[in-house]
Amino acid sequence: MKTGSVQDFPSPGALIKRMVLHVIGQVRTYKQSYPGMMHALIFWGMTLLAAGHLISLMQMQLVVPLVELPFPRGQTYLVFELLSDLAGIFLLAGVSMAAFRRIVQRPAHLTSTWEDYYALIILGLIALMGYVNEGLRLLASSPPWADWSPLGSLAAKLLAGLGITAPTAAVWHPVLVWSHISIGLVFLASIPFTKLRHVIFTPLYILIHPDRKQGTLETINNIETADILGVGKITEFTRSQLLSFEACVQCGRCECACPVAASGIDFSPTKFIRTLHDEVQALMVSANGHNGHTGLLNSQNPWACTTCGICSTNCPAFIDPVPAIIDLRRHQVLMEGRMPKSAGETLRNLERQGNPWGMPPQERTGWSAGLNIRLIQPGDPVDVLFFPGCSLAFDERNKKIARAVVQLFMQQGIDFAILGPQEGCCGESARRLGDEYSYQVTARRNIELLNTLSFNRVVTSCPHCLNTIKNEYPQLGGDFEAAHVTQLLDPHSLPIRSQTGMPHEMVTYHDPCYLGRCAGEYDAPRKLLQAAGVDLVELPLNRENSFCCGGGGGQMWLESEGETRINKRRLDQVIHQGAHQIATACPYCLSMFEDAVRSAGKTETVKVMDVAEILLAGMESSSKPENIPGIVIGEGVL
């Protein structure tokens, strides 16, 4: 069982940072301003009120004989009164905003259950009763400082207006206090059984969640001796994953950013986590020996996800559904042999031919014909090892990217070589499709090969290869410095683009998920494009909010239905923005866009190019503008 497995515990520095930024600061909730504000009002209202009540509790006879808190007295007490009064306003305002949102606004990604209404009702009730109490108290004793409690005074005036006199107030005050306390206790008692549990689990998970790099999956270390590979039952998730399912409040931030959900596919990260949560709950309330198998897990489709990672980037609680989804895939592929048909074909190709296309491996260097590229040899050191990857080596369209990259390298005088026919697939697709075994076999072979060679860094044009080599090979003992082509090229040494060579077109840059969110590189490709002199327009969903092209997570190899294609949505966004040319830095994105452009019949109006191709086209345009490689879609093969 993995349930007991030990997670890397964060360092004290990381703990403090998480505490300040995300537990107290809750910075991620403000990405959406209305719900962020709403949550902040409730959070700060409740926090101040809880602290205030704790201080008041310390003054009571229950604790006074033991300790006496000499605070607050005098002037401080007046500030204390004012703050408590304001906290109540915060809470009421937050609850009203939340109720308005749930009842009137009803955003599509927000599902409401009794728990949500319960939480709002009890919070509202507590605040209202608090003010009635305060009003009765002020009415009964009319202290000189009543103005320091403005809402309390207002309540007192209202009560007086209702005909309640000071003596009546003195009689009713204790009754109301006890009712207020009772409701407060109900609130406390209901924390474990309702969504209110997030006040415990969410901060806890934010503090101790594993510090994994975005896009990096956990390795199955003991693949030969582990009893179970992947996850077939809820109890096979790690402790920290189980905690994360409990930390979710179903806020829907993942779902409203998820490209899969947005495309009308029957999948939502919110509902996925909700299902896992329900399964955990079912397990907890069942008798010992329950096998933890309600079938809910099997009802989830783990094959729709593109692993783009926007869900976890947006999650205020740092919950990451992607590893859980891959865990389900791993179990289905490795233990059950249950997977989409095309996934099986891809994996077989990958094993047999060393590339997911199933092309003969000897054709791997076909793209480099006539370029005279040096092949790396053991004992022959080189600065840059260019790893084009299967996509650039075998896809006819993407071969042009490989040629463009190499020409740019030559122009910039970079000392580089390629692996040539020895190069094998990095294993990314196998890993994302759940075949951890094939991935490990493939990756180990590559690591072994790379270890025999001397180079300073591996440079890829495919962000998927980059992520695998840079972030995942270290798990198997392969430590290589890796970079993306756009990170290697120097924008300052590019020749100035001829202003007359090419017509100016509105170019938009699409951030690939694995270059942006996973490798954190947003600026390098933009700088290169600007240096090349293009008119760059930004898409509304850019940088870390970039909307996936639909090709990641093995989706490149899975079949999708016309109406729910993700690439179509992204193209619509581009067209809406008025761009005529899409620049991207990932061969999968390029293929997905070209596909979308073709099926939308827009080949005449929208062009798709890799950043490297645009740079090269800019360089060549001054000399021979009629011959720009790779600019026209649907052109014959190279």
Place this chain on the structure above:
Amino acid sequence: MMKQWILETNGEPLAALRKFIMEVWTRAKLDYLLLPLKEEGYPYWMPRLINQSGRLEDFNPFAPVMTENISRHIPLLVDQNSGAKIGVLLRPCEGRALKNMSEMGKVKLDKVLTMSVDCLGTFPLDEYEWRAKRKGARKNLEKEGLRFARQGGIAAYRYRAACQVCESPIAGQADISFSVIGLPVRQYILVNTFNGIDEKLDFADFTSPYIPFALTEQREKTDSRVIQRQKNSYERISNILGETIPHTIDTLQEFFDQCGECQICMQNCPICEIHVPQKTRGGEYDPEDIIQWLTNCAGCGMCEQNCPSHKPIPVIFANLREQLAAPGGYALAG
């Protein structure tokens, strides 16, 4: 009545198994042993009849390739060597085939010592050939299945369709069966004996009885998971094939009509070794023969492997068997 014995492997499961089988050979005074062996110059493991236990040195019953259903050779072998004591080493599908053949009444097994091993799946022939050709891959390939015995095999989607849908890759239907699925094979293999063979061969002299401990639970869990996996694979594959395959005896007749007269499937089928379906005067196969064929089918998939157009006969038969067993299905022959 079944008894269980433990075979300690000391990190070398294959070597321990070979030694064990040699011991059985000597004690049972076998004249011959029929098993798949690697032949010089052949990429595959071929069924071979050997007459000295020395040849066992290079045998591996878990090699992920199956060229023939060995049980097909047994009727003739027994006929031609009356009086000789013959041992056979079988995969579960071969064991099932042999049992069905014997129930069809044509094979006498009183002089045959049957041994069976858990099966960890086999690749299609071309796939195996390609894998074995890769530099240094062959050794790994042959050991791969056994390495993942504990989990019930790895990445089963790569195997032959017949293996993916095999109803039970767990050893049985034999005098002695060796269990590896769900076991830490670098430490133990479990030996199951039936019909008092352990007493006849004095197992107590060279091995120790299995006293149930934690292994049993782990093994039962894995076994049931493996069987569930096979069921799921069967459902998946039969969904994929959908309406492209015949679902009734009548459409099966049409299916055979359309596929020509080569009968290579029947030539490779152990059940047809006992009785080849005959055509009636109308040119169709006798429905009773067809029903007998498919109800006795052991699911080894040699028909599909040898079929020039790789027709998914094992899945078709499994599908029809399901319908025959269903209430209101065809009446069973005999």
